[in-house]
Amino acid sequence: MRGTPGGLGTPYPLGSLLPGVFQEDEFLIRFTAAIDELIAPAIATLDCLAAYVDPALAPPDYLGWLAGWVGTELDETWSVEQQRAAIAQAVELHRGRGTIGGLSRQLELATGGEVEVTDTGGVRWSLEPVDDHTGHPPARLTVVIRGTDVSAAAVDDLVNAAKPAHVPHEVRVEPLNTPA
Template identity: 60%
Template sequence: MRQAVAGLDTPYPIGSLLPAVFQEDPLAMRWTAALDEVIAPAISTLDCLAAYLDPRLAPADFVRWLAGWLGTVLDENWPLHRQRAAVAHSVRLYRLRGTAEGLRALIELVTGGEVELVENGGVHWSTAPDSALPGEPTARLTVRVTVPKGEPVDVAALEELIVAEKPAHVPHGLEVVER
């Protein structure tokens, strides 16, 4: 149940909307003032709805709720600025999901570092039939993350993230380097 917020007045007092006969009644005015106090937070929220839907401005608990709306999983251990960035970029990251660019962007967002992906595949075209295929016959991926010195990185969580985002048949290696 929503609680009244001390000092928060409503811009739309109910008592002023009543007919004059009720505005002269002290009981009716006290009763509507009590209602004003209770619904003032809801009115304030609705008046500021655009800010609540912007992950850069929303209250911390609402950022996690926005993440749920978008299907984004946030790590509770991340600092608030990183959680806000994850929600703000989630639509772009969904669009890039399954690509090397998407994996790189996601890892950069999670770690705050620079990411280098080394893969052995490739794309090539040729006008000559039976030309050599690019890359190597066995797939593999190396993820190298360079983070600022002293910046903590949860390697186990990063491993889980890479496993969830890369193609299942591609083995990977992870290197975390401090600069």
């Protein structure tokens, strides 16, 4: 790999690809070296394209772009490691969306705490077109997160986005135990 005057090398110097008779022309070799310097960043980017789409290797400023590809949103307050994990697990999280397990996993990833999700059920069916639901408890979701200092409002927003809209919920955050 020949280095360019700017310091970024190129594995394909254009001068070496010219026919032999043109490689003897000093001006033409200098001219192609200038072009090498211009296109070296593009070649380096294309050579490393796999690293840009791998959440474990992508530069931190590309994580938002990569998250858009897998249909997930990143919280700006999350660490780079949390953002990488959210992108890497996006497919699994989408697969579990709408389930208690999926909600638990999403909250564990976002908060780093121990998550307990309980729901009252709320699924009913009837042979009659109009069903009388009296005597049945309404659907309700309770989320308890232990061992973290995340705000209840942030967790509330995550739960609101993940649960069915008609199901009321309650969020409790039990902070980290501080030694006495």
